[in-house]
Amino acid sequence: MPSPYSLPLHTLRLAGKCALPLIFWFAAGQLARFLLLYGATEVAYGDFQQVRLVAVMTLLTFIILTAMTVTTGMLYSLRGAMWEMRARVEEGEAQERFFRVLDRVAPAFAVLYLAWGFQTEDARDVYQMDLFHHFYDQLDAGWFGEESRVGRGLIDLDWRVSLGAMAVMFGLKWLFAKFVEQGKGGLYGFLAAFSEFAFVFYGLNATVFIADARSEWIEHRNVVAGTQEIWAEAQKNVPLWDAVTKFFGDVWPFVLDAVAVPLAWITVAMLVFGSYSDEARTLLKGTRLEKSVDRLEESHDITQKSFDQLTGGFRDRWLPLANSLRMAFKSGAPLFGMMCLCYVVISVTGQYAERGLMTLIGAQEEYAWAFMGPPVTFVRDMIVTVLTMSLLAAAYDIAATRARLNGEPLNDV
Template structure:
């Protein structure tokens, strides 16, 4: 009997060891693949639907951008392009939303009595910060490039034919040819809409207020591109001759001549900085979106510094004059919109263990490098001697590559959040996110 008892003990400890390994940061790739296996079909459907709507909007915008009433057409083109970005938002949120039931943290919330949140509520909460991340970190460049390629391939010879005739074809120029005066008018309309829906969203009124505020925010930015480009072009010489700018260039030239290694150091920084952004900041941006989808999230500075030494400094700042606070808010608005959500995500992810974010960033970079090789392999396999046959194969190859990379990326984001949130909950710390169920609306009588 003693021998039997000795053999039974390891079997009883096997389950805790398996559970401990499942929550290890190093199990992140396996957890991501587990989520992908459970939710492959809805991920494919969401991505395919979003890709189809995006393609249709880009084709419609490229078609409308040519013809009579040119400026009026370009207003519509910019409107459709804003819808393209909103489609990317809806697709990303939808893909993250459909995998949430496969997460351990979601199962624990359900066991605790938390109600299931609607997709609309998650979309409304995520929209504004997603728009800031999408435009600030340059993801919108892919949509601009897609529009230009669509416009070029719609009539491949028009650009050359019009150049031979000495005419302006307008090919690939639908997003930059809007008249500055028209841009200012449409900017004003978009700003008023942004102000109205933004205040409703801050007050918690209107189920679509966040989405509408995001649409107005994007429209305000896109319509303002032409007016801003015209203003910068008209004043570039004036700015270049100002004393402060001239003094800065003079200081940089003197430092380069007198400080040993100055040029080499900044040249090295300039070379590695894009890789730092792609390997660390961009994964954090997508992780921020995931945290937004899976729970209530405060992207402001107070949330990020809470529990740190900077919190006391913020208390002293609140005691300063109102004009001082406003000036500091204006001066730091660009920095906070760009970095505060990412810093908050890094802080929350760190609760799951220091290796978690490192492995997440490593998997993210490896996945996108593998996606590039996958696309190249598809091009090689479908290569043909038939002229222009690549026009037939480029879309299917791009679709498969983007489907694999996007689906696995969303599962990787979900798995990272799941591990961080579950480890934080089991260790007895405050949850990463608050309640995500649909909030109760006050009755009209109240």
């Protein structure tokens, strides 16, 4: 029976056995990411400006899809060294193809990526690449008092064009989601994820424009103005209000980074390794709500069909994700706590190691880090990403092995 406290050693074991494919996936992903970032800064300038800005949004979508593919590929390459996967092979279970796994992971990955705001970092990279690549163009425009469009590739899309593209992607999103719900073959899950990202990015400018116009109208209404005054008075008069809100505001971001984000990524790992279920009974098993499933199944056929029509899309999309979260907690508090602790240690150690290496190298001129910094950052990111992916696989492997030895296999598909 593997101990939850053996997680660090098992992580290093998986990282050592699968180091080459993990490094290959990471390096290929970084190369593809750089090419897409560079393309986004080049395509934004020229004639047919609005068409070009739509292309920038499309490239941003491909940047995120590249991250999704690389994450899935790195986790997939760890399968051969995992105890659970070897046990499944011995039981005669065929190994899934990579594209089948990618198609299953894509919809849930899109939900998690957007829910936690990971796309903000990708948009920031596009903006920084644009500023760095067209630095002299912006400098010349500043010297001569001219207007510059440098760094505006993600915000200058006309709201009418944004709204039209948003409507088109909503239709495609709905179509591909229906194909996924019906279980049709092909990469419909991947296309659904692409449509989900594109729907958000294409419609961002229209959403901001409409929200700004709406908020400008709302903030002058008497009810809203009165509510703001009451809220301000409560902040002044309620005892310990500032202290509590300040403490909560200071601590909450660390709780998210240390607990919620690792849980989100372990959910992706579980989907890659096939431990998911789309049945409500599995999610509610052992709870009081399980009786509601029994009552529904005992009800009239018309009632069951009506319920299926009403909740079909919701159940097919969210139940696999909810079951993966259930399995993470099912493995026990020590293993989940060790996973969160190791996740934080890897992240913090990587940052301090990068800072120490830069101090050790040293540089007399500040501008030297413009070309010395990227290789150091690449090595840091590579080591941190390899260890993080190995950590997720190791946490799942220990949980699944313990469940199997206890007679309750974790893979409940």
